[in-house]
Amino acid sequence: MAGVLSMGKKQNSEKNNVFDRLIQEERIFRNREALASTYIPPEFPHRDNEINDVANILKPALYGARPSNILIYGQTGTGKTAVAKFICKQIVSKAETEGKKIHTAYINCKQTNTPYGILTNIGKTYSNDWEDKVPNAGWRIDKVYSALKEKADEDGGIAIVILDEIDTLVSKSGDDILYHLTGLNSDLDNSKISLIGISNDTKFTSWLDPRVKSRMGEESLTFAPYNALQIENILVQRAKMAFHEGAVEPLVLSYCSSRAALEHGDARKALDLLRISAEIAEREGKEIVTVEYVSKAENVMEHDLVRSLISTLPLQPKVTLASIILNRGSKENGQQTTGEVYNTYSLICKRFEVEQLTQRRVGHIISELxxxxxxxxxxxxxxxxxxxxxxxLSIEQSQIDGALDNDSFLSRVIKEIKMSGYLSSMQLRLI
Ligand SMILES: Nc1ncnc2c1ncn2[C@@H]1O[C@H](COP(=O)(O)OP(=O)(O)O)[C@@H](O)[C@H]1O
Ligand SMILES: [Mg+2]
Known part of the structure; x- marks a missing residue:
């Protein structure tokens, strides 16, 4: 007993808390948050015009008038989400100092794409007691709509609602909800609502009812992709916040930017690449992030991409891919003919009760893969x-292993067919 106590005391007096070393070791990162995908930076290099345009459209809210609805287009990573959130934050803080009531709601339609969910999310921005009054499910939609109207009029302010990835909303739930939301103003007596729709897909309005289309797109703007130099400026700004001075070789930033510029100027890709490079260097106990780590990060990102690509394949392509994986030991350098793929494919279909397509259709699937x-x-x-x-196969063994770990159907197919002896009966080499 005494021994245990004195041991505890000794540890304390020597102050060797296990975290001491870890904290001291924060040599690379100063503030990790600054590279998180949800972080909203205080400034947006190369988006002055876009910020100005959106701010001008929203400005009437500060005088109590309803701003026009806006559609913002642009490819992924062009700053649409971050800029829209930034402007909403700014207008809310301006409204506070001016004594005006402006509410903002951010809704990601990939996550929330039912009319019920959308109305509830808007309702919550007016007051905390929305959830006490309206259940999260179960009411008829027109009752929720009336509750929202009542709440908005009782509040009397202006609501600015961001509908991010709005194309998913329309493809999942149709455009009825947009018809109602854009028509809400004519039902409101004392309050106003305006919408900011954001989409990667410039063609999504062609699916809309013409009335919804004209109401939603009272104003529209497009965020152009960044070039390599612009992305580099964005990275420099973030790197200053995220890293200790000198922790990242300058070449790393230009390397990340040029890689991301190749892919339609995606700032998110560049930031992810930078963050993952630094994380790998940190894990390896390094103090400086060098270009070598960007290559490592690219590998990691590509692995993740292949893994999710494979796990989201529909059933038939997945079975076809499984056949090619299984057959690859059969020939020098793993090459196989369509007929050989089809033999294995047919076997898997029979064994796993998958509908068997013709060889011709499997040929098309092979072209898609x-x-x-x-x-x-x-x-x-x-x-x-x-x-x-x-x-x-044009993916590496480690990528296949990763995909199998991630996909129980695929790994079961591979395991069972290998065990069935089918392959050895075809005199294939063991995989
Ligand atoms: N001009 C910019 N300045 C600073 N950061 C930016 C800029 N443009 C984009 N970003 C950052 O790049 C990432 C991707 O931007 P995001 O707004 O999510 O793109 P989108 O919504 O167009 O796909 C975010 O982390 C964002 O903060
Ligand atoms: Mg976005």
Whole structure:
């Protein structure tokens, strides 16, 4: 007993708390948050015009008038979400100092895409007691709509509602909800609402009812992709906040930017690349993030991409891919013909009760997998016997392993077929 006590005392007096070392070791990051995807920076290099445009459209809210609805278009990573959130924060703080009532709601339609969910999210911005009055589900939608109207009029302010990824809302729930929301103003006596719709897809308005289309797009603007230099400026700004001085080689920033610029100027990709590079360097106990870590980060990101690509494949392509994975030991450098893929494919279909398609259709699926970069299918001429395709995997073993870990169907198929002895009966080498 005494021994235990004195041991505890000794540890305390030496102050060797396990976290001491870890905290001291924060040599790379000063503020990790600054690289998080949800972080809203205080400034937006190269978005002055866009910020000005949106702010001008919203300005009437500060005089108590309803701002026009806005549609914002642009590819991923062009700053649409961050800029819209930033402006909403700014207008709310301005309204507070001016004694005006402005409420803002941010709704990501990928997560919330039912009319009920949207109305509830808007209702919550007016007051905390919304949830006490309106249940999260179960009411008829017109009752929720009336509750929202009542709440808005009781409050008397202006609500600015961001509907991010608005195209998902329309593809999942149709445009009825937008019809009602854009028509809400004519039902309101004492309050106003305006909408900011954000979309990566410029064509999404072509699915809208013409009335919804004209009401929603009273104003519209497009965020252009960034070039490499612009992304670099964005990274420099973030790096100053996120890292200790000198912790990141300057070349790292230009390398991350040029990689992201290749992919349609996506600032998010660049920031992710920078963050993951620094995290890997940190994990390896390094004090400085060098270019070498950007390559490592790219590998990690590509692995993640392949893994999610495979796990989201529909059933038929997945079975086809499984066949190619299973067959790859059968030939020198893993090349196989469409016929060989089809044999294994048929076997899997029978065993796992999957509908068996014709060889021709499996041929189309093979072309799709080729276009997605998962396999390589090259056409070769067999002289008089016509032509065939040599098919091989274009992903590495470690990526396949990662995909199998992540996908229980695929890993079960591979395991059971291997165990069934089917492959050895075809005199294939063990995989
Ligand atoms: N001009 C900019 N200045 C600073 N950060 C930016 C800028 N543009 C984009 N970002 C950052 O890049 C990331 C992606 O931006 P985001 O607004 O999510 O893009 P989008 O919504 O267009 O896909 C976010 O972390 C965002 O803060
Ligand atoms: Mg976005």
């Amino acid at each position: 080729d276009m997605q970069g998962l396999i390589n299918a090259k056409v070769v001429s067999l002289g008089r016997q016509g032509r065939t395709r040599y098919i091989s």
